[in-house]
Amino acid sequence: xxxxxxxxxxxxxxxxxxxxxxxxxxxxxxxxxxxxxxxxxxxxxxxxxxxxxxxxxxxxxxxxxxxxxxxxxxxxxxxxxxxxxxxxxxxxxxxxxxxxxxxxxxxxxxxxxxxxxxxxxxxxxxxxxxxxxxxxxxxxxxxxxxxxxxxxxxxxxxxx
Amino acid sequence: xxxxxxxxxxxxxxxxxxxxxxxxxxxxxxxxxxxxxxxxxxxxxxxxxxxxxxxxxxxxxxxxxxxxxxxxxxxxxxxxxxxxxxxxxxxxxxxxxxxxxxxxxxxxxxxxxxxxxxxxxxxxxxxxxxxxxxxxxxxxxxxxxxxxxxxxxxxxxxxx
Amino acid sequence: xxxxxxxxxxxxxxxxxxxxxxxxxxxxxxxxxxxxxxxxxxxxxxxxxxxxxxxxxxxxxxxxxxxxxxxxxxxxxxxxxxxxxxxxxxxxxxxxxxxxxxxxxxxxxxxxxxxxxxxxxxxxxxxxxxxxxxxxxxxxxxxxxxxxxxxxxxxxxxxx
Numbered sequence: 001x002x003x004x005x006x007x008x009x010x011x012x013x014x015x016x017x018x019x020x021x022x023x024x025x026x027x028x029x030x031x032x033x034x035x036x037x038x039x040x041x042x043x044x045x046x047x048x049x050x051x052x053x054x055x056x057x058x059x060x061x062x063x064x065x066x067x068x069x070x071x072x073x074x075x076x077x078x079x080x081x082x083x084x085x086x087x088x089x090x091x092x093x094x095x096x097x098x099x100x101x102x103x104x105x106x107x108x109x110x111x112x113x114x115x116x117x118x119x120x121x122x123x124x125x126x127x128x129x130x131x132x133x134x135x136x137x138x139x140x141x142x143x144x145x146x147x148x149x150x151x152x153x154x155x156x157x158x159x160x
Numbered sequence: 161x162x163x164x165x166x167x168x169x170x171x172x173x174x175x176x177x178x179x180x181x182x183x184x185x186x187x188x189x190x191x192x193x194x195x196x197x198x199x200x201x202x203x204x205x206x207x208x209x210x211x212x213x214x215x216x217x218x219x220x221x222x223x224x225x226x227x228x229x230x231x232x233x234x235x236x237x238x239x240x241x242x243x244x245x246x247x248x249x250x251x252x253x254x255x256x257x258x259x260x261x262x263x264x265x266x267x268x269x270x271x272x273x274x275x276x277x278x279x280x281x282x283x284x285x286x287x288x289x290x291x292x293x294x295x296x297x298x299x300x301x302x303x304x305x306x307x308x309x310x311x312x313x314x315x316x317x318x319x320x
Numbered sequence: 321x322x323x324x325x326x327x328x329x330x331x332x333x334x335x336x337x338x339x340x341x342x343x344x345x346x347x348x349x350x351x352x353x354x355x356x357x358x359x360x361x362x363x364x365x366x367x368x369x370x371x372x373x374x375x376x377x378x379x380x381x382x383x384x385x386x387x388x389x390x391x392x393x394x395x396x397x398x399x400x401x402x403x404x405x406x407x408x409x410x411x412x413x414x415x416x417x418x419x420x421x422x423x424x425x426x427x428x429x430x431x432x433x434x435x436x437x438x439x440x441x442x443x444x445x446x447x448x449x450x451x452x453x454x455x456x457x458x459x460x461x462x463x464x465x466x467x468x469x470x471x472x473x474x475x476x477x478x479x480x
Contacts, residue, residue, distance in 0.1 A: 019179045019315075019339045021374050021476050023444060054181050055217060055313050057375060059442050061451030063391040069277040071223040071269050076258040080266050081273060083255050088248075088408075095403050098396040106400050109391050113401060117389040117454070118440045120278045122219050122311045124183060129311050131221030134277070151442045151449050153375050155315065155339075155475065156181050179339045179475075214341050215377060215473050229437040231383040231429050236418040240426050241433060243415050248408075280438045282379050282471045284343060289471050291381030294437070315475065316341050 022049035022154040027147050030140035033104075035070065035078045038150065039135045042121075043128060045152040052126050054156015058136060059118045061149045064108035065140045066115040072135030085111055085141075108141030115139055123156055182209035182314040187307050190300035193264075195230065195238045198310065199295045202281075203288060205312040212286050214316015218296060219278045221309045224268035225300045226275040232295030245271055245301075268301030275299055283316055342369035342474040347467050350460035353424075355390065355398045358470065359455045362441075363448060365472040372446050374476015378456060379438045381469045384428035385460045386435040392455025405431055405461075428461030435459055443476055 024045045028036055038058070046056055060067050071077040089110045091103040098106045119136055122129045130136075138148055184205040188196055198218070206216055220227050231237040249270045251263040258266045279296055282289045290296075298308055344365045348356055358378070366376055380387050391397040409430045411423040418426045439456055442449040450456075458468055 017180075019181065020337075021339065023373060023442065053183060054315065057440050057442070059440070059449065061449065061454065063389075063451065063453045068273050069223075070273060074258060077266065077269050080253075080256045080258045081270060084249070084253070084270050087255075089404070093400075093404070095407075096400045098394060098400045106397065109397055110401060110404050113388050113390060114274060114434060116276070116436070120217050120219070120280060120440060122183065122217070122313045124311075129219070129221065131223065131309070133223050134221065149451070151444075153442045155374065177340075179341065213343060214475070228433050229383075230433060234418060237426065237429050240413075240416045240418045241430060244409070244413070244430050247415075274434060276436070280377050280379070280440060282343065282377070282473045284471075289379070289381065291383065291469070293383045294381065 017157045019155065019157050022051060023152065025149060025151045027149050028138050029145065029147055030065070030138065031145050032143050033140055034082055035137040035139050037072060037135050037137050039072065042136055042152055046123060046126065046128060046154055049154040050158045051123055051154045051156040052159035054123050054154065055120055056123055056128060057118055057120045057153045059151045060138065061151065063112055064105065064142050065138055065146065065148050066112040066117060067119045068115050068137050068139050069119055069134050070137050071133050073133050104143045111141045123154070126159070177317045179315065179317050182211060183312065185309060185311045187309050188298050190225070190298065190306050190308060192303050192305055193300055194242055195297040195299050197232060197295050197297050199232065202296055202312055206283060206286065206288060206314055209314040210318045211283055211314045211316040212319035214283050214314065215280055216283055216288060217278055217280045217313045219311045220298065221311065223272055224265065224302050225298055225306065225308050226272040226277060227279045228275050228297050228299050229279055229294050230297050231293050233293050264303045271301045286319070337477045339475065339477050342371060343472065345469060345471045347469055348458050350385070350458065350466050350468060352463050352465055353460055354402055355457040355459050357392060357455050357457050359392065362456055362472055366443060366446065366448060366474055369474040370478045371443055371474045371476040372479035374443050374474065375440055376443055376448060377438055377440045377473045379471045380458065381471065383432055384425065384462050385458055385466065385468050386432040386437060387439045388435050388457050388459050389439055389454050390457050391453050393453050424463045431461045
């Protein structure tokens, strides 16, 4: 009886699944304006987390680069996106005041606002539930190469 | 004394509240470009989750449809939004290269980037804490009807 | 032996860390169109939550104001952002139908769609992991002063 009680209460082997958080960070070296896929790096963090069911949030710690979930099959869809943003937020707007850091700086902040600083994706059976054509990308808005810091937070339940 | 210990440790009736994850998925059949409200479907998932305090994240598994939280009282606000996006991302941009899948394909990817693949809403006392005029919508960017897959992840604490 | 069992199972002093949710809400009084930083208010909620590792989500309960993460060092970057949005979504679009609530109402809904209703930021060692120049802002899109309701949800593990 005493032993049975002990077994039921063993904190190292509970009779239900507990949630936990797993965090990691990594950097991406960009080569100027454009999109850089990070799907496989995020998948690697999830595999290391042990989370079976839950979600992952990727966060970028910058104000001149951002995150998007985007078509990852055809490179031409990414080229057109980049062309579109060059037109939507031109570098030479005559009303910009914040110009001390270069012509590409103020547009980079606006392009960041029009996209995202974080993306959240569900996890089931240990895998991100991205659609068939979805990938996660860093969208670099500056002309120069940069090192961009990403933080990945995985929250959820482990497998039984 | 031994019985008291057993009661304190009963895993099926813990003396504090544990977090858990509840997931569900559903599809929405769109009838071409426009906005389709899914608030009630998300509410139904939350009711079934047993989560009292936490948050819900809705995710769409597509690159030519997206999610928005938007004014749900007056249909004219949705018509104007759709007109605006038709002008903001026109179908006939002469610099688009990614045109093999139709004139509405490349604009649909850009419109998705300018909106969201996921939306997160807080939950309190088992209910989404949307504001008085907020609803959750699928924003279909293709002309043709599509079946769109949504994944709902509810995370949080159950009621005592 | 019996006492040892009791100690291992003490619900008030478990041998591992449990996740929990902490929620709070606050209001921001805006003075018309512009950006209003709320980083310190969110930090205060996190300090009160006891969460050591996890994430925070801020949600705004309105359809004519939104949230952005943005450059918080130089006020001129915010002025240029506001000027840009005034041009991107003009008040006098001749095709708008939803005009009963004023010329600034329909543009406010569109500006909200182009930004966000929620922002999620990772937490490590009890602190938000914002980058050096990132702040959290309410983006007010109406001309008149408003009281805007924010809900903050902190999820994660407490320190040992």
